[in-house]
Amino acid sequence: MAEENKGLGDLICTYDTAADEAMGKRESHTPRIEAPDVVKADEAFEIKVSVGPHPNKVEHSIRWIEVYFREEGRDFNPLVLARVAFTPAYSEPKVALWLNLRKSGTIFALQYCNVHGLWSAEKDVGVE
């Protein structure tokens, strides 16, 4: 698909779909999600999202990370669960958050590098 025909969603890179120039940026740009495979309904659990090693300077850094959720059985997805904006040099592109889920689904982490664009990763979490 020629880039000029891509919609915004098509511009989000993932480890598996990265092509051309993006291939060499996969290791340094794909978010890592650490979360349990199974959690209890409405009981807060910790999730950690990080990116890198990656430069962390004002002219090139991971500007922010967003956490989305695709909830099973929900008509309209995704839900935004949190958004974290970083300051170059002063804050690392790494965050721990505490989430509450009621239904199983897929957590997405989306990060934005001001030079290399949008990158996402996902992890399924079961709720019992």
Added chain:
Amino acid sequence: MAEENKGLGDLICTYDTAADEAMGKRESHTPRIEAPDVVKADEAFEIKVSVGPHPNKVEHSIRWIEVYFREEGRDFNPLVLARVAFTPAYSEPKVALWLNLRKSGTIFALQYCNVHGLWSAEKDVGVE
């Protein structure tokens, strides 16, 4: 494509790709972008992005609008140009911004409704 196989980018609705339940939400959720067709390089121009008519209550509203840009000839797109977060009831999902472009490309507006998810629209802008 079954929803459970969709990546985050696939979850962004547009007027043309909305299907099933989303069909009836297209008019009230697709961002409207008002911008010139052609602008001068590095000369600020006004862009207006709005959504609705749409409910504007704490339990259901357009939470934010982001403006992205796919710059022609750039290896990694998109660029984030601005992000606007609204407060239910107090601020309308409508914003005017002033942008500077150096190269032609496509402006994307992305909005998030906390009930009906992510919706985007796009507009080409030529730089001369």
Added chain:
Amino acid sequence: MAEENKGLGDLICTYDTAADEAMGKRESHTPRIEAPDVVKADEAFEIKVSVGPHPNKVEHSIRWIEVYFREEGRDFNPLVLARVAFTPAYSEPKVALWLNLRKSGTIFALQYCNVHGLWSAEKDVGVE
């Protein structure tokens, strides 16, 4: 008051309270608020907030503008009405928003320059 004893609120500069090094930064950093003196209850009105002229480069720019409101008779103020984040070079530190008020009060604009800190300005708006 020695800076080491200042709380976060004391670090917000205004045109009238700027002292020492901040004196020379008042014209380029105090937000300008354009809004009507009187509006009708629950009828959207336009407000424009801008800063500058000011550098707009990745290493020095107005990063964001927030709009707050102190509503008359409310026990706890302020309310956040909107937040706008800019991208250096690509978006100007200027925004138009459409607000709905139900009671008279004071609108505050707060801006953050990554080199020169937080600056606020205010404007009273009557609701009839």
Added chain:
Amino acid sequence: MAEENKGLGDLICTYDTAADEAMGKRESHTPRIEAPDVVKADEAFEIKVSVGPHPNKVEHSIRWIEVYFREEGRDFNPLVLARVAFTPAYSEPKVALWLNLRKSGTIFALQYCNVHGLWSAEKDVGVE
């Protein structure tokens, strides 16, 4: 000081300055900052900021937490180090971040409750 004469900075509550109605909200609204007393220059350390116990519903929750820094010897303070926005019910008002400092100073956490306003707390961190 009558509220109508307060600037935006004066509206930020702290545990020590909360008065009148705010007195009873101090325990549930003052941010807790967990950070080392002393860190090494340019070596990332963890900081945890949390608020509550506090309601976490769409009509009443801690909407966001910001982390600021007043760096010793810097002409213009504060610096924004990070900003975290939460989703009612789905994310707890608690976050861990990893910061890098080069000079000693004071970390401020600022949180916004959509019903009870802005609350800040601070912690000194020495850099050796």
